[in-house]
Amino acid sequence: MRRALKQRAGRRQLIALETDLLAELRALRHRVPHLAGGLVASVDGLLIAHDTHGTEPTGLAALTAAALGLAQRLADNTGQGDFRESLVRGEHGYVATYAAGSACVLTVLAHPDVNVGRLHLEARRSAERIGVLLEDSLGPKEVG
Numbered sequence: 001m002r003r004a005l006k007q008r009a010g011r012r013q014l015i016a017l018e019t020d021l022l023a024e025l026r027a028l029r030h031r032v033p034h035l036a037g038g039l040v041a042s043v044d045g046l047l048i049a050h051d052t053h054g055t056e057p058t059g060l061a062a063l064t065a066a067a068l069g070l071a072q073r074l075a076d077n078t079g080q081g082d083f084r085e086s087l088v089r090g091e092h093g094y095v096a097t098y099a100a101g102s103a104c105v106l107t108v109l110a111h112p113d114v115n116v117g118r119l120h121l122e123a124r125r126s127a128e129r130i131g132v133l134l135e136d137s138l139g140p141k142e143v144g
Contacts, residue, residue, distance in 0.1 A: 017137040021049035028126045034114040101131025
């Protein structure tokens with residue numbers, strides 16, 4: 001009986017966490033004009049929450065993990081320290097990834113006419129809030 005109650009409480013906690021994460025993703029999209037969507041994923045590519053339209057979120061989470069591995073190695077091998085963020089500019093827009101706590105990342109998609117400075121400012125703030133939400137809800141060891 002206790003186990004079932006704990007499992008229910010755990011599910012409720014995860015639903016509340018997902019609701020909070022989606023609210024943060026939507027608020028970010030509201031604050032940054034020309035932002036197409038975003039997702040939160042663990043550093044190993046597990047999709048946690050997403051607000052993407054027209055992009056397959058599970059695949060994007062996996063690609064984010066692969067790119068993150070390269071970005072982490074690049075930062076480390078050049079003496080730049082721990083990974084904080086990366087930005088990819090393509091012909092049709094941007095893909096930006098930001099560290100969100102110790103075990104997760106925020107990845108956002110933006111149209112080519114986005115104000116990149118505003119994107120960085122707002123996404124960094126959101127990534128920090130997302131990291132706090134994740135660690136408060138799940139604890140630092142359970143996030144990844």
